[in-house]
Amino acid sequence: MMKTSAQVNKDEINILRSRLKMKDDEIYELRRQLQGLKEELSSYERVFHSSGSSFSSESGVESASNNSSITDEVDEFLDDLSIATIGTDPGSELRGRKPRKGDNVHVHYTVAVETPDNIVMSSREHFNGIPFRFKCGVGQVIEGWDRAIKTFKGRERKRITIPPHLGYIEGLPPIIPKNSALICEIELLDIT
DSSP states (O other): OOOOHHHHHHHHHHHHHHHHHHHHHHHHHHHHHHHHHHHHHHHHHHHHHHHTOOOOGGGTOOOTTSSSOHHHHHHHHHTTOEEEEEEEOTTSTTTTOOOOTTOEEEEEEEEEESSTTOEEEEHHHHSTTOOEEEETTTTSSOHHHHHHHTTOOSSEEEEEEEOGGGSOTTOBTTTBOTTOOEEEEEEEEEEO
């Protein structure tokens, strides 16, 4: 007996659902393992901070006494983003305030495709220096920006590498080709 196309499609859908369930289980297990590593790193970090020790610069790892914590780096990695703080303004009135869902954030930014020198957008150059404003966490910008902006503490400038699935996977012709990684520098100016 020959299957109809509806039966074949239903079988294919069931196979895909089964594969998706297996992937979800794998992701859950990886997250559980990463949570354990995060807790272990946190305990090491407490020991280093309490003893006044720092990591050896010979190992290529920065001192643990800098402003970022080891556990913050793990959280940022979980979001598929590479985030590096490249500047801060500690005297700012924002003083460590973090953007929350629904906050209006004002930023200056540059967007480069694949390499840092291939800049395709800049709020300073393309928009007469007027900061870009958007509502945090509600989908007004690409998902990579929504996730990254929540990691800012006060007036910081960060370089964020965004994979295609958190950016413009279909591209933004003619500026951004399909499946391109984005390298963004974002400077948080204000939260209202």
